[in-house]
Amino acid sequence: MTPEAQSSDYESGIVLLESGLWRLRTARITPTKPGAFVALWRRLDDGATAPFGVDDRAVGLHVFVEELDHFGVFQFTAAQLASLGISQTRQAPGKRGFRVYPSWCKGLNRQAARSQKAQCLAFHDLTAR
Numbered sequence: 001m002t003p004e005a006q007s008s009d010y011e012s013g014i015v016l017l018e019s020g021l022w023r024l025r026t027a028r029i030t031p032t033k034p035g036a037f038v039a040l041w042r043r044l045d046d047g048a049t050a051p052f053g054v055d056d057r058a059v060g061l062h063v064f065v066e067e068l069d070h071f072g073v074f075q076f077t078a079a080q081l082a083s084l085g086i087s088q089t090r091q092a093p094g095k096r097g098f099r100v101y102p103s104w105c106k107g108l109n110r111q112a113a114r115s116q117k118a119q120c121l122a123f124h125d126l127t128a129r
Helices: 005-010 079-083 108-120
Strands: 013-017 020-026 036-039 041-043 049-051 060-067 070-077 095-098 124-125
Touching: 005 041, 036 041, 036 060, 049 108, 060 079, 070 079, 070 108, 108 124
Parallel strands: 020 060
Antiparallel strands: 013 020, 036 095, 041 049, 060 070, 070 124
16 A cells, blocks of 8 residues: 555555555544545645546545444445546536445435435445444
């Protein structure tokens, strides 16, 4: 794994797996909202930040989440990131950060529940049972 200094607060890095380069992030649990927040941005030459685009060299993103006795990982492919509006495309401006909702998050509002449903195929609960 090679650390990425620009998002070091989120224990960021990039790793080469069999399928290609993957970005890594650790999501942060926030005290006032369910789910966890993760930053995903790049710094432009002029110093501004921007979302990663669909032309990024990484094939996807692993987001690790730990909350109390729960642990899991979201494994988003580049196509999933684009369909969720996270990657910058010609049709969508993309996002510099977003919330993830692991399967153990309950009592979500309507928008958060929709996001959780859209993210569920990418989530793997690794909690020891």
